[in-house]
Amino acid sequence: DSGVTQTPKHLITATGQRVTLRCSPRSGDLSVYWYQQSLDQGLQFLIQYYNGEERAKGNILERFSAQQFPDLHSELNLSSLELGDSALYFCASSPNKGDTQYFGPGTRLTVL
Amino acid sequence: GENVEQHPSTLSVQEGDSAVIKCTYSDSASNYFPWYKQELGKRPQLIIDIRSNVGEKKDQRIAVTLNKTAKHFSLHITETQPEDSAVYFCAARETSYDKVIFGPGTSLSVIP
Numbered sequence: 001d002s003g004v005t006q007t008p009k010h011l012i013t014a015t016g017q018r019v020t021l022r023c024s025p026r027s028g029d030l031s032v033y034w035y036q037q038s039l040d041q042g043l044q045f046l047i048q049y050y051n052g053e054e055r056a057k058g059n060i061l062e063r064f065s066a067q068q069f070p071d072l073h074s075e076l077n078l079s080s081l082e083l084g085d086s087a088l089y090f091c092a093s094s095p096n097k098g099d100t101q102y103f104g105p106g107t108r109l110t111v112l
Numbered sequence: 113g114e115n116v117e118q119h120p121s122t123l124s125v126q127e128g129d130s131a132v133i134k135c136t137y138s139d140s141a142s143n144y145f146p147w148y149k150q151e152l153g154k155r156p157q158l159i160i161d162i163r164s165n166v167g168e169k170k171d172q173r174i175a176v177t178l179n180k181t182a183k184h185f186s187l188h189i190t191e192t193q194p195e196d197s198a199v200y201f202c203a204a205r206e207t208s209y210d211k212v213i214f215g216p217g218t219s220l221s222v223i224p
Contacts, residue, residue, distance in 0.1 A: 002155065033212075043156065043201060043214040056211045090155065097210040100146060103155040 003027065004093050004104035012110045018079040021107045025072055025093030031055070032074040033094075033101060034066055038087040049074055050097050078109070086111045114139040114206040118215030125192050126223050133218045135202035136184040144205040145185050146212070147176060151198045159200075160187070192222045 003026035013019055025032050034046040045058035049068035060066075063081075068074045078085060088108050092101035115138040125131045137145075143164040148156035162169045162176045162185065169176050173192075178185040189196055202215040 002157075042216045045211060045213065048211065058211065100158055100161060101212060103148075103157070105155050 002102040002104065004029075004091060004102055006089075006091050006104035006107050008107060009105065010108050010110075012112065013081060014112055015081055015083060017081050017111075018077065019081065019109065021076040021078070021089050021091075021109075023074045023076070023091030023093075023104055025074070025091075026102055029093035029095050029102075030072065031094045031097055031099070031101075032068055032072070033092040034060075034074070034076050035090040035092065036087050037090060037106075038084075041087075043090070046076070055097060081111045083111050085109065114142055114204055114211070114213040116202060116204050116213050116215040118202050118218055120218060121216065122219045122221075124221045124223060127192060127194060129192055131187075131189045131192050131196070131220055131222075133187045133200055133202065133220070134184060135186070135204075135215050136182075137204040137213075138183065139204065139206055140180075140183060141207045142204040143207055144212075145176070145178060146203050146205075147187050148201045148203065148214075149198045150201065150217075156201060189220075192220075194222050194224050196220060197222045 005024045030051045033048045035043045046060040048056040066076045088106045090106045091104045094101045118135045146161035149159045150156040175188045199217045
């Protein structure tokens, strides 16, 4: 157990819908990262937050947005969902910027 | 930005043999190189990491070497066991934005 929690574990929804994925970092970690992993694919970096502020952006679609709250938990919002958005979404946290990242268990999103 | 390549994409070895996975990176300023192991359906877990001021690091059956001049680093697993079967990801940290860029992964199968 890495200490990073993610909810929900599984999410099944329909195309066009909007979902919110939640991540709680390890106690004391200030950075949160979001990754997308499609079937048999690698880890695609989406976005990083550090102490409430956006720090770095990857290949995140405009339909996706995220934020980190004052208590340091983070939410990833996915809207206008498409079949291709079906994937495992991982959150990771680290103590500062660019430190060793510890991954949560992931949220498996299925878009039907 | 940083680009990480990883070879081979799949690797099969007999139990007890050694396995070597190689990665190259493009940004000469990158200074942190973690390796993650991901079992099917599970979270990526850090197994070893190396910083740019070190050429080699060992942890029991796992070792990582770094050649900064050639911009490549390798993972060595000795005396492989069936439980080593997993997907292994190398990564490099971009110093400019503290993003960690992952390689595409290597699927390792250890045959009993």
